[in-house]
Amino acid sequence: MSWTDERIDTLKKMWDKGLTATQIAEELGGVSRNAVIGKAHRLGLQSRPSPVKQNEAKAAAALVALTAAAAATPEPAPVPEEAAPPAPPPAPKPAPAPAPVVEAEPAPQDAPVAAAPAPALGPRPASDGPVLRSVGPGGFVRQNPGDQAPPSTPAPPRRLVPAKPSEAIAGKTSLLDLNDRICKWPLGHPGEPDFHFCGDKVNPGFPYCVAHCGHAYQAQLPRRDRRPAPPLPFGGAARR
Structure with a gap:
């Protein structure tokens, strides 16, 4: 996705209004939140305060306000146990009504079973808007299963030339x-x-x-003319 002058102007206006990078990315379409932040950094736009610190400051202010309100509210006077009215007993829950049993009528044996109509397969409606392509981290365009390119034509086989024999x-x-x-x-x-x-x-x-x-x-020489086997080292058993 290329950054045109119109998209850059839209980015600057939405950035000045205080919209988040996620909202800007959804409005522009075809870009991610990180791409919006990187483009704003390259354009030299005013940096935003960290949302984490803002949330921490808001939480601290809310905690201080709750503490001050709790300190200002007077505690109610305790009611003596003798003057307190007894709590009424809980009312019994009504029993659930049984669900009516509906008996299905058996279908006649001679009646043919109607098959469910198959959904009509027709050509997909062509969208009037532009087709958005998702760009991967390496700069390549991700393709859907239906957008696969046809296989490339294989190279012709190489002609094997026999090696020249040596003069030796x-x-x-x-x-x-x-x-x-x-x-x-x-x-x-x-x-x-x-x-x-x-x-x-x-x-x-x-x-x-x-x-x-x-x-x-x-x-092979006859057995009587063969040389005797050499003795084994370390006093091993002699061969027969």
């Missing part, structure tokens, strides 16, 4: 060249620029070539 592995088998017919034995470290794979013809039934199968699969 030119002519060598890279990760994208692997298949079931070539050897997958890695050569080098994955962090090095010349890291690649063997790429030779695989040994049938294995993922590597004949040479690399000799490195990957080694026959």
